Amino acid sequence: MPCERAQQLEAYLDGELDAAGAAEVERHLETCGECRNAKAELERLRTALREKATYHRAGPQLRARIGASLDKEMPRKAIIRRFPRARAAFAGAAGGAMATALAASLAFFFLVPASGDPLITDITNAHLRSLASEHLIDVVSTDRHTVKPWLAAHADLSPPVADFSRQGFKLIGGRVDFLEGVRAAVTVYRHGAHIVNVFAWANYSEELPDFATRNGYHIVFWRSGNLTFCAISDTSIDDILALSRLLKGLSQTDARE
């Protein structure tokens, strides 16, 4: 027969008893072997539930879905404010899907119409220029120990860099680029047939969306320390989010070192 204090024992283990109640249970445990056994079993069960049972986390797809739904709830206004600077004159001749098709064959064209946010336009243009092979990589290396110091020397920035081949993102090099006239360090990854450019630049205080899509390219923004990051690619948004998470993890590790 179960001891009549069995439920009190559970409340004790759940931290729901006050000091007097807890002391009472502890005294009882000294004399009741049955409750001692029950306590051992309950603790074993708790450890198993916390360490062995699956804790289900939100996947990137769900996070992206929620982000997109929240975007829809926002009042229709420019999510990003304009960044004051002299803007280059864009010969925005081609747009939409044509831009994507042209990107492979044309070098150094400003392919994206200069509508919408100038930063996103700049990022998309820089990405397209890099794909047009004129200027994808300044330092070709799959070794973070080469790319990181090169970026530190040439872009004066030291973003986290690592080869994530195991996770499907192969580091292929780095370069310096300019966004809104500001110098950015770019690390370049290959994901299957897709190129992912990861821009990092410093001291950017403007508001940024978490995601954007321009001309079929997905863009993910995040910040870490005083650096702002932006990953862009025509691979799926989930893949880009996956890379952004890996890099965020790396920023944390870097900060601890």
Added chain:
Amino acid sequence: MDDKRRRFEAQALPHLDAATNLARWLTRSDADADDVVQDAMMRAWRAYDGFRGGDIRPWLLTIVRNCWRTSLGDRKRRGHVAMPDENTHLPGDELTDSGPSPESSAMRSDEGRKLDAVIATLPDEFREVLILREMEDLSYREIATVTEVPIGTVMSRLARARAMLREKWLGEVEASHAL
């Protein structure tokens, strides 16, 4: 981004994993869980102006549970019953989550899988208090709020849930050790 959105993201989104975990254990299906969480987050967003401060987690989990109840009603009306998924993990989960690494999940013990299966067989009202207490670390009072029952009922359901789990799982583990 406007101020409400920023506050909501800072306050609510850190609990997205908790919302997902609860939804997944309630629905026992990855796809249904995602729908419930999405629905819950949008309801939370719309109700956010009415949130009176304090710990947001029980508030969010209450919404998650309500969305699940609603989805159950919808499903019943359509004459459709969700069966528990074979796999408790989506293949892509390990890559990006702070959850178990691929290695550790590959080595995930038989014991863990059995435990998942046993939890999934507990009736809804026992499963939910168990998840809220042991995985989400909610107090009796918070569980009472989320599940809309008196604290005494929370305690008796929790005790019953543990007894069922102990019987089914510890029994199974001991049986396999004895072999």
